Amino acid sequence: MGSGSNDLGAGLGPISLAPHFNDSLHLISENRSGRAHQALPGILEFNMKLASLTSLVKSKGKFPVVLGGDHSCAMGTWSGISDFHGKPLGLLWIDAHMDAHTFETSETGNIHGMPLATLMGYGDKELSQLMFEGPKVDPARTVLFGVRSFESSEAKLLEQLQVRVFFMGEILSRGFEVCWNEALAIVDSGKEAFGVSLDLDGLDPKLIPGVGTPVALGLSAQKVYEGLIHLLENPRLSALEIVEYNPLHDRDFVTGNYVLKLCDQVEKILGNRSHSKEFQI
Numbered sequence: 106m107g108s109g110s111n112d113l114g115a116g117l118g119p120i121s122l123a124p125h126f127n128d129s130l131h132l133i134s135e136n137r138s139g140r141a142h143q144a145l146p147g148i149l150e151f152n153m154k155l156a157s158l159t160s161l162v163k164s165k166g167k168f169p170v171v172l173g174g175d176h177s178c179a180m181g182t183w184s185g186i187s188d189f190h191g192k193p194l195g196l197l198w199i200d201a202h203m204d205a206h207t208f209e210t211s212e213t214g215n216i217h218g219m220p221l222a223t224l225m226g227y228g229d230k231e232l233s234q235l236m237f238e239g240p241k242v243d244p245a246r247t248v249l250f251g252v253r254s255f256e257s258s259e260a261k262l263l264e265q266l267q268v269r270v271f272f273m274g275e276i277l278s279r280g281f282e283v284c285w286n287e288a289l290a291i292v293d294s295g296k297e298a299f300g301v302s303l304d305l306d307g308l309d310p311k312l313i314p315g316v317g318t319p320v321a322l323g324l325s326a327q328k329v330y331e332g333l334i335h336l337l338e339n340p341r342l343s344a345l346e347i348v349e350y351n352p353l354h355d356r357d358f359v360t361g362n363y364v365l366k367l368c369d370q371v372e373k374i375l376g377n378r379s380h381s382k383e384f385q386i
């Protein structure tokens with residue numbers, strides 16, 4: 106998926122990583138329909154396919170990992186997962202941005218700046234009603250983590266919905282671990298399913314340069330890695346999404362390697378485990 110951003114490079118991310126995977130990888134692509142509003146039909150069609158796919162993978166008792174592509178694929182990923190569980194999800198959204206725009210508030214019209222608003226039921230009707238009507242994630246169990254670049258209009262929406270935002274400044278002053286644990290306590294109710302959407306631009310671009318919209322002074326890639334590995338043991342974690350890998354901006358494949366290392370850990374920890382037996386909602 107590259108049509109949700111300004112830069113087609115994000116669409117090349119999954120294609121460039123594909124040779125590292127075996128036949129458990131499904132590749133779907135949308136990179137042709139233009140930018141901003143023009144991209145809407147292609148993005149809708151893509152996300153309908155992706156939503157059916159994540160829902161199908163769950164129904165087979167497997168753990169879905171979605172590799173973006175720009176962040177507009179989150180609408181498909183989490184609509185499918187939420188459809189499988191039959192209710193809105195908790196969601197940990199790791200990102201430098203808020204991604205909570207609608208066409209009314211966005212200056213660029215780029216749809217990768219809108220998925221979180223859409224998943225909570227705002228913005229374009231067709232996108233927000235993927236799979237079923239109503240919100241796909243529960244604002245009370247949604248957390249943004251690592252934010253440091255945003256517009257006031259999207260901050261206002263999140264404030265109205267009382268979504269907890271951990272800005273980078275708070276994480277730096279209170280410490281990563283304290284904030285990470287607080288974030289998880291909101292996202293994971295102890296009973297219901299939740300997901301993690303990792304936008305690689307949430308991480309510090311000095312170490313993780315292969316993203317479309319880098320913002321300085323981000324999260325420690327190592328700490329996020331360790332936090333996610335630990336989370337994979339949590340049976341309520343329903344799926345993982347890793348987005349905005351842009352191979353054109355990468356340096357010595359460090360960003361690509363980071364993504365592959367995470368995928369290796371998922372395989373190691375969850376590869377042989379059937380989630381449906383252990384955890385059903």
Ligand SMILES: [Mn+2]
Nearest residue numbers: 176200204304
């Ligand atoms: Mn994002």
